Amino acid sequence: MKSKILLALLATATLAAGAHAQVKVEDAIKWRQSAYATMGWSMGRIKANVDGTYNKDEVVKAANVIQAIANSGMGALYVPGSDKGKGWAETRVKPELFTDGPKVGKIAGDFNQAANELAKVAATGDAAAVKTAFGKLGGTCKACHDDYRKDNK
């Protein structure tokens, strides 16, 4: 669903059915940066639990945040013209993200699936399964960062 939305937006710049607020480029970039940072916080929390003392409740909360954001339709924030500009800071997106439709859609779909899987296994409290799912999710983050984020660090 996410990849469909992303592709639809990237390919045609038309909006899906339903009401959308007009999104300014600077807001779109700020919200993207905010959503990724919120997921980064959550990933760090999960890592601390996987590497240290495991607390199911902590991991569930963090995994639910990642899942909700992954399913939020963030593709809508890649508005035309937002390959450059400043939200909280200058965007680090590479222009290729806006033109590599199918490849980006695949990465987005993998990310979405991995986020749903992590939330699912987090709810079971199975720390080993969480570690595996967490690693897979991190791989999908890296796949996008490697190809579509400048100054990767």
Add this chain to the structure above:
Amino acid sequence: MKSKILLALLATATLAAGAHAQVKVEDAIKWRQSAYATMGWSMGRIKANVDGTYNKDEVVKAANVIQAIANSGMGALYVPGSDKGKGWAETRVKPELFTDGPKVGKIAGDFNQAANELAKVAATGDAAAVKTAFGKLGGTCKACHDDYRKDNK
């Protein structure tokens, strides 16, 4: 639960059971700002649907993001010393948030409850009920902004 965590942290600065990454002040502020901005994006999406053409799927996605963040235990990001400092930008929190334990806990609890209610009614697709729940949630945001955010705008 959220208010309990918040109060525990504010009162004693001890950490709950389970593994926590050491959170730096600048990271804590950045993550707070990011989480609030992500909720702000989601609130704007819901408002656009409530005021315009209603799309259930859009509202569910946005409400789920708010619910997940509201339940994430953000109180842990109000680390000692983070009444001042810079994340993406200078924090706008007032120092009273760190000392008004019971009042802050009440606001946090109301916010949490309102976010859960909004996600619940969003799932039914009842636009009128969403409008009511959305208004209530906005009221809990405002309650905190009025008393604990500088330069309210």
